Amino acid sequence: xxxxxxxxxxxxxxxxxxxxxxxxxxxxxxxxxxxxxxxxxxxxxxxxxxxxxxxxxxxxxxxxxxxxxxxxxxxx
Numbered sequence: 001x002x003x004x005x006x007x008x009x010x011x012x013x014x015x016x017x018x019x020x021x022x023x024x025x026x027x028x029x030x031x032x033x034x035x036x037x038x039x040x041x042x043x044x045x046x047x048x049x050x051x052x053x054x055x056x057x058x059x060x061x062x063x064x065x066x067x068x069x070x071x072x073x074x075x076x
Contacts, residue, residue, distance in 0.1 A: 001009075012023055035043070054060070 012020055015023065
């Protein structure tokens with residue numbers, strides 16, 4: 001184990017369990033990395049395509065969506 005790794009382990013060991021979980025989540029976030037614009041655009045396009053296919057499969061039209069929104073806003 002390197003000096004850096006030992007220092008990191010020592011620092012983490014002084015944290016509460018919940019803070020350790022936060023550190024782990026942050027490390028995993030860093031490992032995933034930030035996606036570039038092209039990758040984000042591809043994922044967005046795929047999500048839109050999937051949403052449209054689902055809407056078509058269940059016959060969900062814009063009118064249905066608008067009616068649902070109105071109902072929620074009106075508290076119905």
